Structure formats: structure tokens, C-alpha cells
Amino acid sequence: MVNDKFISAVPAMRILENEHRYLSHLMNEWHSIVLNIQNNAYPLDLARAEFARLRSLLIEFKEPLAKHTKKEETFFFPLLGQYIGYEQGPIMTIEQEHEEVAAYIDHFLHYSDGEFAMEEMQAMARDAGEAFEILTVHFVKEETVLFPMTAQxxxxxxxxxxxxxxxxxIV
Structure with a gap:
């Protein structure tokens, strides 16, 4: 999304664009915590509280992300794949990114339950940061490659x- 207007003229793609906006909003809430932890912006007690909040926000984020991903993988990708091929190319790459994001979030959630030293929180927060980076680029790829391809x-x-x-x- 470049601005407040939808990029795609295809109503089905507008649904996905709108979901991207919502998911990006949620991502921005927890990504600021990731950056502050990684940049030592918090004293230890506040860092621990924010780390726990980061964990909570990621737990909440998983459900709408999973619903969005399932919607794409169940309906959008198979149908587009009938037109452009499914086993290689952009759809396969996008699906791999879905798996990668889920793995980073799950890895973070698996190890992040507890109280940790600053260095440990910084190391674990990298997983959330990676998920954010992949998703940000992922949304751009879908909106600039797959959605226009669908219209064509x-x-x-x-x-x-x-x-x-x-x-x-998705909520």
C-alpha cells in the first residue's frame, strides 16, 4: 500500500490489501518494542515488562495472521496458480515466506516465557524483528506482483x- 487508497481494482485483492493494513497496524505495535529492546532503550525492569507485552502482542497477532494466511493459501494461491503455475515462481516463494514468518514467531514464543537478562531478551527479540521484516517485504511483494498479476x-x-x-x- 502506497497510500490510503487501494492499489488493486479487483475487489478480492482489496480484501487482502485491507487485511495487510490491519496486520501492519498490529505489527507496528509490537515492532516498536522489538526496536526499543534491541537498542537498549529501556532500563531492565521496564524491558522485562515490555518483553512480556511483546510476547502477549505476538500471541494475539498469530490468530489474525493465521486466518489471513489460510485464506490466501486456500483460495487465492490455488486459483492464481491455475493461471500462472503453482509449483515454482512467485506463489511458491510467498508460501515459503508464510512458513518462515510462522517459524520465527513460534520460535520466539517457545523460548520467551520467563524472566531474562537484557542480552537474552535482545537475542530472542531478533526473531520477532525478523518476522516483521519478512512480513513487511512480503506484503509489498503480494501487492506489487501477485495482485496486479491477478487483475491481468x-x-x-x-x-x-x-x-x-x-x-x-480475520478477527
Whole structure:
């Protein structure tokens, strides 16, 4: 998303764009904590409290992210793959990024329950930072490569069906 307007003219892609906006908003809430921990911006007691809040925010983030990802992998990618191929190229790369983001978040959540020294929190927060970076670029790739490709290659009947299939909430 370059600005407040939707990039795609395809209503089904606008659903995904809107979800990207929401997920980006949530990401920004926890990414600021990641940066502050990594940059030693907090005294230890506050760092521990913010680290616990980071963990809580990531737990809350997992559900809408998983619903968004499932929606893309269940409806969007298989249909687009019928037009452009599925086993290689942009769809495969995007799906690998879904797995990578989930792995970073799960790794962070697995190890981050407890009280830690500053250095340990900084090391663990890197996983959340990596998830943020991958997702940020990932959204741009989808919006600048896959969504325009959908507008170019997909028949209207298919985009209409895709809209109906994806017109569900992620929260």
C-alpha cells in the first residue's frame, strides 16, 4: 500500500490489501518494542515488562495472521496458480515466506516465557524483528506482483468467486 487508497481494482485483492493494513497496524505495535529492546532503550525492569507485552502482542497477532494466511493459501494461491503455475515462481516463494514468518514467531514464543537478562531478551527479540521484516517485504511483494498479476490474468468469474470465498473476517 502506497497510500490510503487501494492499489488493486479487483475487489478480492482489496480484501487482502485491507487485511495487510490491519496486520501492519498490529505489527507496528509490537515492532516498536522489538526496536526499543534491541537498542537498549529501556532500563531492565521496564524491558522485562515490555518483553512480556511483546510476547502477549505476538500471541494475539498469530490468530489474525493465521486466518489471513489460510485464506490466501486456500483460495487465492490455488486459483492464481491455475493461471500462472503453482509449483515454482512467485506463489511458491510467498508460501515459503508464510512458513518462515510462522517459524520465527513460534520460535520466539517457545523460548520467551520467563524472566531474562537484557542480552537474552535482545537475542530472542531478533526473531520477532525478523518476522516483521519478512512480513513487511512480503506484503509489498503480494501487492506489487501477485495482485496486479491477478487483475491481468484472472477471468472476472473467477475473481468474483474469489471475492465470495475470501469475504470473511480475520478477527
Amino acid at each position: 490474468v484472472m477471468r472476472k468469474g473467477d475473481t468474483d468467486r474469489l471475492f465470495e470465498d475470501m469475504h470473511t473476517l
